[in-house]
Amino acid sequence: MTDLFALNSRKLLEHAHIGVIIHRWDTSVIYANPTALHLLGLSYKQIIGKDDFDPQWNFLNDAGKKLLVEDYPVNKVKRTQQRLTNEVIGVIDVSNNKISWFFINAYYEGEPESPDSFIVVTFNDITDSKELFSFQAVVENAMDIVIVTEAENIQHPTGPKIVYVNRAFEDLTGYTKEQALGETPRILQGALTDQESKNRIHSALQNNQGINETLLNYDVKGRPYWVEMNIIPLINKYGDVTHFAAIERDVSERKFHLEQLKKRNHDLKVLKRDLELLVEKRTLELQKAKATLEKIAFFDPLTNIPNRRFFIDQSNRLIQSCNRRNVMIAFGIIDIDDFKVLNDTYGHNLGDTVLVDLSNYLKHFFRIDDAFCRHGGEEFAFAVAIENAIDIESLAERLITGIRSISIEIDTNTQLSITVSIGIKLCNPSSNLDLEVEIKQADIALYQSKGNHKNKFTIVSDS
Numbered sequence: 001m002t003d004l005f006a007l008n009s010r011k012l013l014e015h016a017h018i019g020v021i022i023h024r025w026d027t028s029v030i031y032a033n034p035t036a037l038h039l040l041g042l043s044y045k046q047i048i049g050k051d052d053f054d055p056q057w058n059f060l061n062d063a064g065k066k067l068l069v070e071d072y073p074v075n076k077v078k079r080t081q082q083r084l085t086n087e088v089i090g091v092i093d094v095s096n097n098k099i100s101w102f103f104i105n106a107y108y109e110g111e112p113e114s115p116d117s118f119i120v121v122t123f124n125d126i127t128d129s130k131e132l133f134s135f136q137a138v139v140e141n142a143m144d145i146v147i148v149t150e151a152e153n154i155q156h157p158t159g160p161k162i163v164y165v166n167r168a169f170e171d172l173t174g175y176t177k178e179q180a181l182g183e184t185p186r187i188l189q190g191a192l193t194d195q196e197s198k199n200r201i202h203s204a205l206q207n208n209q210g211i212n213e214t215l216l217n218y219d220v221k222g223r224p225y226w227v228e229m230n231i232i233p234l235i236n237k238y239g240d241v242t243h244f245a246a247i248e249r250d251v252s253e254r255k256f257h258l259e260q261l262k263k264r265n266h267d268l269k270v271l272k273r274d275l276e277l278l279v280e281k282r283t284l285e286l287q288k289a290k291a292t293l294e295k296i297a298f299f300d301p302l303t304n305i306p307n308r309r310f311f312i313d314q315s316n317r318l319i320q321s322c323n324r325r326n327v328m329i330a331f332g333i334i335d336i337d338d339f340k341v342l343n344d345t346y347g348h349n350l351g352d353t354v355l356v357d358l359s360n361y362l363k364h365f366f367r368i369d370d371a372f373c374r375h376g377g378e379e380f381a382f383a384v385a386i387e388n389a390i391d392i393e394s395l396a397e398r399l400i401t402g403i404r405s406i407s408i409e410i411d412t413n414t415q416l417s418i419t420v421s422i423g424i425k426l427c428n429p430s431s432n433l434d435l436e437v438e439i440k441q442a443d444i445a446l447y448q449s450k451g452n453h454k455n456k457f458t459i460v461s462d463s
Contacts, residue, residue: 019102023119025112027052027074039100039125041093060090060099063236073106074119083107088126101127145169145248147185151233151241154205159184160244172250174220185246188217192224201231208233208241214251226255300374302352303359308381311373315383315435318371323429328386330459331438332424333446334399337454339378342418346410351378354418357408365402381439389461392426396457404455421449422457 013020019036023029028051037044042056050056052072059067069075073084084106090099102123110117139146146166153159165180173180173188180187189198193216204211210232218224227248234243261268298310306314315331322329336342336354343351355378362380366372372382386392399422408416423446425438445458452458 017124019123021047021121021123023051023074023121025078025108025110025115025117025119027078027119030118036123039102039123040091041095056094058092058094060092062088062090062101063238064090065236065238065240065242073104073121077106077108077119078112081108081112089123099127100125140166142166143168145172145227145246145250147180147246147248148234149185149244149246151205151208151243154202156186157184160205163243172219172225173217179220188219190216190218190222190224192216193218204231205244214255225250225252227251300359303356303374305359305363306371306373308373308375311371311375311381311383312435314371318369318383318385319433319435321369322385323431325385326429328389328426328428329433330384330386330392330395330424330426331435331442332382332384332396332422333375333439333442334380334382334403334420334422335446335450336378337419337421337450342416346416350408350410350416354408354416357406358403358418358420361403361406365399381442386426389426392424392459396422396424396459400455400457419455421446421454423447423449424457424459426459426461428462 013031013033016033016035019039020031020033021029021036022031028049029047030049032040032042032044032047037047040047046056052069052075057072059072061067061071067089070079073087073089076084084104087104088101089104090101092099103126104121104123106119106121108117108119145168146164147162147169148164149160149162151160153161162180162183162185165175165177169180170176175187197213197215201211201213201215210230212228212230214226214228216224217227228251229246229248231244231246233241234245236242298307299305300307319329336358339351339354342354355374358380359374362372362382366382366384370382370384372380375381384392384395386395400420403420404417406417408418410416423442423444425441425445427433427438441460445460448458449456
């Protein structure tokens with residue numbers, strides 16, 4: 001078997017699929033393999049002998065901020081004398097300003113500070129995985145104008161310096177990208193550009209704050225136009241404001257119309273005032289209509305107590321509350337005894353009166369945290385929290401007795417009283433309670449009360 005240690009190390013490096021660069025301790029390059037040369041776009045002659053101070057190096061950190069020389073990978077290893085593992089570094093190709101991204105690993109061999117020591121840097125290309133898609137392509141084709149400036153120098157007359165404009169900027173202003181880059185947005189301003197607006201923008205930029213303004217600008221031929229702009233600070237992952245982005249929209253037509261409206265005569269002001277009063281009146285009417293619709297949606301129109309829809313919502317809230325407090329909950333169905341006979345005997349108007357009087361009693365009987373409703377016809381439903389199981393019997397007894405004591409006037413000489421049958425399902429706290437199932441169980445208990453000579457209550461509970 002071939003001796004592993006007899007392999008030609010240089011040949012391995014020459015055929016490796018990762019870039020390898022070897023520095024002396026003074027950071028000068030003494031070796032770069034073919035993959036390194038390909039990834040960096042350099043020739044062997046261009047890289048050998050170069051050190052970390054060579055101006056051809058343009059490195060960025062993973063936030064896109066330019067690296068200081070002391071933070072270059074080779075200098076980090078020298079300074080810390082520690083291995084560098086999977087650091088993300090961007091390299092700018094000065095010929096086309098394209099950025100390539102790499103995973104960098106580095107370590108040293110030999111004694112630190114010794115002229116015979118070496119620093120080995122290896123790297124592989126991660127550009128495709130870092131740039132899954134181009135936000136610039138999105139911004140470039142946006143309908144709104146986008147201008148990006150540096151944040152380091154905002155003082156007149158040199159800053160802030162424009163570093164990017166999109167196609168919409170070129171279309172509106174007439175300036176090409178080449179003409180705009182390196183200039184300041186002040187090239188778009190003129191004698192009639194509002195000074196107070198400019199002062200507010202300058203103050204916001206000084207404080208690294210966003211701002212919204214409407215500003216008069218001028219295109220390359222001197223034509224005025226109005227833009228509504230939103231300037232936002234762009235922050236890297238370290239919390240530093242590195243750039244400002246201005247998103248602008250041409251509002252010239254709207255602005256000119258507003259200026260014309262300001263010059264209208266007194267009749268238009270009166271018309272505006274009348275229109276405002278009309279809108280205010282209409283708004284009030286709509287608010288009242290909305291309140292009426294909400295009441296119709298959640299309250300029974302005859303009895304003015306909650307309907308089934310509202311009851312379902314309130315009951316589910318009560319279930320959650322009882323589960324949190326670890327207390328029982330009871331669901332009940334109340335049915336007026338012999339209601340059909342009452343309707344047939346005295347008429348539907350009296351039947352409606354009975355339903356209203358019973359509803360008024362239930363309003364006062366149940367607590368604010370309880371849920372109750374007109375469930376349909378002569379049936380009413382309720383849901384109450386129960387601290388002790390024995391309390392539900394007391395509640396049912398008081399409900400039966402109280403309803404029986406309601407006096408309903410047929411005429412000046414005749415009073416009517418009613419009785420009800422009640423079915424109640426008592427449930428232990430559980431996150432699996434199904435309101436529809438429990439109401440059906442209460443309904444079954446109600447029929448037991450009906451079959452037991454009415455004017456009764458029946459309570460069933462979880463087994």
